[in-house]
Amino acid sequence: MDGFRFASSHANARLMAKDDRNRLLELLGSFGDLCGPVGMPGGAHRYQPVRKPSEIAPDCLRTLLPPKKILYPPTDELLEFTADGGFRTKEEATPGRRILFGLHPCDIHAVITLDQVFSGRYDEPRYFARRQRTAIVGTDCWPDEQCFCHSTKTDFVDKGFDLFLTDLGEQYFVRIGTAFGDDIVRAAGDLFRPVEPAAIDLYKERTNRRHAAFSHSVEMIDLPQIFELDYDSQIWENLGSKCFSCGSCSAVCPTCYCYDVFDQVNLDGRTGSRFRTWDSCLTNSFARVADGRNFRQERATRIKLRYYHKQIAFVEQYGRPSCVGCGRCIVACPAEISVIDVLNAIFREKVVR
Amino acid sequence: MKEPAAGVRADPLRPEKARIIRIQPLPQGFKLFQVRFDDEQLNWEFDFKPGQFLMLSVIGVGEAPFAIASPPSRQGLLELCIHRAGRVTTALHRLKENAVIGIRGPYGNGYPIEAMQKSDVLLLAEGLYANALRPLLWYILDTRKDFGQVTLVMAVDSLPDLPLHDEFLSLLDREDITCRVCPSPAQAGAGAPSLIERVIAELRPQKVVGQNTYAVMAGEADHFPPLWDHLLQRGISKDKILFSLHRKMRCGIGKCGHCSIGYKHTCLDGPIFSYWDAQNLPEVI
Known part of the structure; x- marks a missing residue:
């Protein structure tokens, strides 16, 4: 291999004039059904499929619901059944390609997490059928006071x-991450141009300024151990008395995936479908079984489970917490519970004797 | 885009069509269901370990997890001993023989039967939970030469009220198992020993070689600690003290999140856990 060297990584990067953004969106739309953040009255943003690229709000920081709703819809028809014929897998009608525009680093890490959750010993074919025909065009962002993705390393x-x-x-x-991304670049004509050294300086400078722009920091490294040692902390009782058990934090979380299942019978009384729907571990019924016993009757035990699962159990299972620091749960919580405050309190507060 | 991982993806959530062959009413709101898959081949391919469970669908009502009550040593049909408790089990109890149901599985870890071979086995049960030991008990008796001493100790308040009590009584005549069934407490009323205390009292005179013994217990997990203490005193390792936990489950395959205990899923990492697990996992008791 003497004399062999990899092409400069410039081969996988390009520059694009910001004024050409709509041209890029038009181009992306020709590769598949485009989805992106869309502004709503009141200033919030919704992540959704768009008909025209101009509907997309490209500078949106945080959508209300994360892009997981495209890959893992809030309600999903799993199976069809007949009274005497048994069950049949429900095939999705539209196998078109989807282009997800405007995912920030936290959202992309969240998708990688969902990939892990839905694979493993049992693959979830519905998720991967969608995932395999989904392309991701990420965009960077500037943190606000709810962002803490630098703490979660996402x-x-x-x-x-x-x-x-x-x-x-x-x-x-523009960084190119896959051969499909490269297809887009090659189809773009003069939209992209080669990277010049001055742009790399700008990129470095931008990266450094962004690092310094986070207003909160959470210690995540020792968290599992501290959490376990102070498992009976008073913090959970206090949070339990504040939490409304509404499950908003789960709905807006880009890595929450727990679901409930229900069967619905059609009017003929002979056929029907089995659905799954997003669930939340904060709801009272989450761990309640048929004889009425509830393994997490107290709100404090449910909110503790949420933190334990996201910050500890995931580290055990996948090597990192599932929290990606996007701040959506902080924005959504009607009781004003902030994950940043909770995690810091776990470190700060003295063990109750 | 995300590349496909490996080959064709079967749908792990799709139940196979099955049928109730026979229903035997039992005391205390239990019924024993014998079920078979419509696809004859599946009846012989359905391979499981004692202690594993399956997901059963009552069509149009819903799906729930149930322990397999028959041993894998008796292939060809599955038995399920099911208490009428909630929506799915109430609908199931209304079904007649030959009704179509859905079954998928088996799921969970099951008892470590390979590791248990050549060991002595203590089977300990409080009350109605004795049924949970049935698949392991009959598996051991069906492959008897693979195991050492086998001892069954169970405490019940009223023997005729125990589902399948005649099956347990039939063990008293066998010479390859020491069977202690204590049907009524030594004293009644307040201050009477609990079921677990009666199990311990009955266990006390039994000879137990700690290092070579597995203890498998069936009961309410929060009743276990005194029995755990006793077994530790007899020299049994914490990872050889086993029990089955029950949790709400919607998928059985580690995705829906309902059955989590600490950092484990009851459906993947359980339902059989050891005292060592219980000591290291929150929420077991």
């Missing part, structure tokens, strides 16, 4: 995207 991605756009002011620094 503020940067080096995989999980087909294209990734970093805002350098007048232009985008």
